[in-house]
Amino acid sequence: MKTENPKAWFFVLPVLLLVAFNALVPIMTVVNYSVQETFGNNVFFWQGLDWFEQILRSERFHAALGRQFLFTFLILIIEVPLGVIIALSMPRKGMWVPVCLVLMALPMLIPWNVVGAMWNIFTLPNIGLLGYFLNDVLGISYDMTQDPFAAWVTIITMDVWHWTSLVVLLSYAGLVSIPDAYYQAAKIDGASPWKVFRYIQLPKMKTVLTIAILLRFMDSFNIYTEPFVLTGGGPGNSTTLLSIDLVKIALGQFDLGPAAAMSLIYFAITLLVSWLFYTLMTKDDGQ
Amino acid sequence: MKKRSLIPILYIAFLMLPIYWLVAMSFKTTNEILSGFSLFPQTFTLDNYKVIFTDPSWYWGYINSIIYVSLNTVISVAVALPAAYAFSRYRFLGDKQLFFWLLTNRMAPAAVFALPFFQLYSSVGLFDTHLAVALAHCLFNIPLAVWILEGFMGGVPKELDETAYVDGYSFPRFFVTIFLPTIKAGVGVAAFFCFMFSWVELLLAKTLTAVQAKPIAAEMTKTASSAGYELGLLAAAGTLTIIPGAIVIYFVRNYIAKGFALGRV
Numbered sequence: 001m002k003t004e005n006p007k008a009w010f011f012v013l014p015v016l017l018l019v020a021f022n023a024l025v026p027i028m029t030v031v032n033y034s035v036q037e038t039f040g041n042n043v044f045f046w047q048g049l050d051w052f053e054q055i056l057r058s059e060r061f062h063a064a065l066g067r068q069f070l071f072t073f074l075i076l077i078i079e080v081p082l083g084v085i086i087a088l089s090m091p092r093k094g095m096w097v098p099v100c101l102v103l104m105a106l107p108m109l110i111p112w113n114v115v116g117a118m119w120n121i122f123t124l125p126n127i128g129l130l131g132y133f134l135n136d137v138l139g140i141s142y143d144m145t146q147d148p149f150a151a152w153v154t155i156i157t158m159d160v161w162h163w164t165s166l167v168v169l170l171s172y173a174g175l176v177s178i179p180d181a182y183y184q185a186a187k188i189d190g191a192s193p194w195k196v197f198r199y200i201q202l203p204k205m206k207t208v209l210t211i212a213i214l215l216r217f218m219d220s221f222n223i224y225t226e227p228f229v230l231t232g233g234g235p236g237n238s239t240t241l242l243s244i245d246l247v248k249i250a251l252g253q254f255d256l257g258p259a260a261a262m263s264l265i266y267f268a269i270t271l272l273v274s275w276l277f278y279t280l281m282t283k284d285d286g287q
Numbered sequence: 288m289k290k291r292s293l294i295p296i297l298y299i300a301f302l303m304l305p306i307y308w309l310v311a312m313s314f315k316t317t318n319e320i321l322s323g324f325s326l327f328p329q330t331f332t333l334d335n336y337k338v339i340f341t342d343p344s345w346y347w348g349y350i351n352s353i354i355y356v357s358l359n360t361v362i363s364v365a366v367a368l369p370a371a372y373a374f375s376r377y378r379f380l381g382d383k384q385l386f387f388w389l390l391t392n393r394m395a396p397a398a399v400f401a402l403p404f405f406q407l408y409s410s411v412g413l414f415d416t417h418l419a420v421a422l423a424h425c426l427f428n429i430p431l432a433v434w435i436l437e438g439f440m441g442g443v444p445k446e447l448d449e450t451a452y453v454d455g456y457s458f459p460r461f462f463v464t465i466f467l468p469t470i471k472a473g474v475g476v477a478a479f480f481c482f483m484f485s486w487v488e489l490l491l492a493k494t495l496t497a498v499q500a501k502p503i504a505a506e507m508t509k510t511a512s513s514a515g516y517e518l519g520l521l522a523a524a525g526t527l528t529i530i531p532g533a534i535v536i537y538f539v540r541n542y543i544a545k546g547f548a549l550g551r552v
Contacts, residue, residue, distance in 0.1 A: 002376060002377055002378045003376070003377055003378065004377070004378050004379070005373075005376075005377040005378070005379055006379050006380060007379075008373035008376075008377035008378075008379040008382070009373075009379055009380075011369040011370055011372060011373035011377075012369075012370045012373050012374075012385065014366040014369070014370070015366050015367060015370040015389070015429055015433060016385070018362075018366060018422070018425050018429060019389060019392060019425065019426065019429055019430065021422075022392075022404075022422065022423060022425055022426040023392050023395070023426060025403070025407050026400050026403030026404055026407055027395075027403075029402075029403035029406060029407070030399065030403055085294065086294055086295055086298050089291040089292065089293075089294040089295060090295050091292065098540045098541065100295055100299065101540060102533075102536050102537065102540050103299050103302065103303070104298075104299065104302065105536050106302065106306070106529070106532065106533060106536065107302055107306075108483065108487075109483055109486065109487065109529070109531075109532025109533070109535065109536060110487065110525075110528065110529055110532060111486060111487045111488075111489060111503075111504040111528050112487050112488070112489055112504075113489045113504050113507065114504060114507070114525040114528050114529075117507065117521055117525055118305050118306070118308075118309045118525055119305060121308065121309065121312055121518055121521070121522065122304075122305040122308050122309075126323070126324060127320060127321070127323070127324060128308065129304065129305075129307075129308045129326075130304075130305075132324040136324070161301065161302060161305065164298075165302070168298075218393060218394045221396075222394075222395075222396035222397065222398070224396070224397065224398050224490060225489050225490060242396075243396055243397075243398040246396075246398050246399070247398050247401070250398075250401070250402055251401070251402070256402075259402075263396075263398075263399040266396060266399060267394075267395055267396065267399055270394045270395075270396065271391060271394060274394055
């Protein structure tokens with residue numbers, strides 16, 4: 001049992017100070033911008049909640065938000081089942097396990113803009129390996145700078161390449177913690193592979209899968225660098241996800257007020273959906 | 288059993304293809320790349336690497352990245368250790384709320400913070416220093432380190448602490464000589480994750496630096512756009528950014544399965 005100890009605050013103080021410095025000051029700056037209008041020269045006018053209203057009504061924001069939800073939805077329904085299937089088919093022990101884990105973890109340690117650049121040269125029509133294979137060997141016309149559908153397939157494939165391993169490694173960690181005795185008992189009872197999965201493996205993976213889904217949601221919802229480097233949001237606006245649109249408004253057009261209001265709405269949506277996921281996935285624990 | 292192992296093999300092949308292509312490109316001349324498709328480098332060249340190792344703006348990019356990533360890893364783990372200990376051992380006013388608030392910082396889109404971070408670090412005079420990037424990355428690395436370490440510490444029975452106090456150990460001596468060695472796998476895993484997320488992040492690192500502390504990844508975007516389209520050079524620089532990550536994974540390979548479960552399985 002944990003003991004009551006108010007002095008524990010001193011242990012937490014360094015963390016608190018560092019994170020507060022990084023989180024509170026910038027977020028207050030954003031709040032400050034979101035309610036004011038500026039014409040430069042550091043002259044600000046009170047604007048109230050006008051920016052929020054403007055963003056919430058703007059079609060551009062709705063479109064970017066829609067693309068963002070579609071992207072995150074596709075990522076989750078592809079990466080989570082795929083990751084679980086791969087984890088289930090991995091050997092549980094042996095010399096190949098560390099080799100597999102190291103190779104699988106590799107994409108996650110590549111800087112994000114290098115991931116974008118790498119996929120760019122991989123998919124160049126006629127020059128890149130994938131672009132050449134699709135266009136010149138299979139005869140499928142593929143050019144993601146022209147075709148929005150090809151651009152979408154490419155950014156989804158890139159993210160699956162980049163992050164499925166996170167789900168694999170987390171699920172695998174859950175699987176190896178199951179004692180052999182459970183499997184032997186299931187064998188004696190004549191349980192089918194599906195039953196073994198449903199009643200032994202899945203419950204053991206639940207905690208780690210919750211972490212995996214939460215992390216994948218947060219990170220795919222906040223994704224910026226990789227699609228920006230790969231497609232720049234194009235062709236047209238077809239792959240302009242929320243972060244890309246936000247940076248366009250904030251740094252491209254320097255509309256600080258609307259950008260700040262959009263940031264806060266964006267952050268609030270991320271928090272809300274994460275919280276919903278979290279409560280939904282931990283609710284079943286009681287049953 | 289044999290058929291099942293086909294799935295991981297296919298998956299790893301899929302993972303390796305783009306990496307192979309990047310490495311293969313880095314050994315080709317720009318002419319060869321643009322003149323058409325070739326699966327293997329026809330005229331094998333090390334010129335791209337030679338450029339990177341002889342041009343200071345290139346190799347300093349690597350040194351800068353390694354400096355701020357190491358600095359960030361040390362700071363994050365050092366301050367997360369006592370905090371994680373407090374969360375795993377004590378109850379105190381607002382502990383649960385504080386823990387959740389720490390985690391919410393992991394959810395903030397970096398794009399939201401880019402501009403305010405620039406202003407904040409400029410106003411305290413840290414703009415374009417390694418320390419600025421290292422401190423900024425604490426925003427998402429400290430919560431993660433606290434989370435991982437708390438998981439590992441929760442697995443250590445409380446009797447260990449009590450026995451040590453009975454034996455007359457002071458808290459700092461107990462923490463350093465007994466407790467830390469017990470959770471050294473956790474420290475390794477936390478350090479690995481801090482290294483990873485600081486190494487791969489670019490948006491904040493690029494926003495907070497100009498010349499002195501410019502990361503390698505930002506160097507790549509600059510050269511790719513100004514010097515035309517030097518794909519070979521870009522590929523060589525990209526290949527070199529994979530190496531530090533590969534070295535770090537090799538060291539933690541035996542803890543990796545447990546570490547990804549954040550010690551909570």
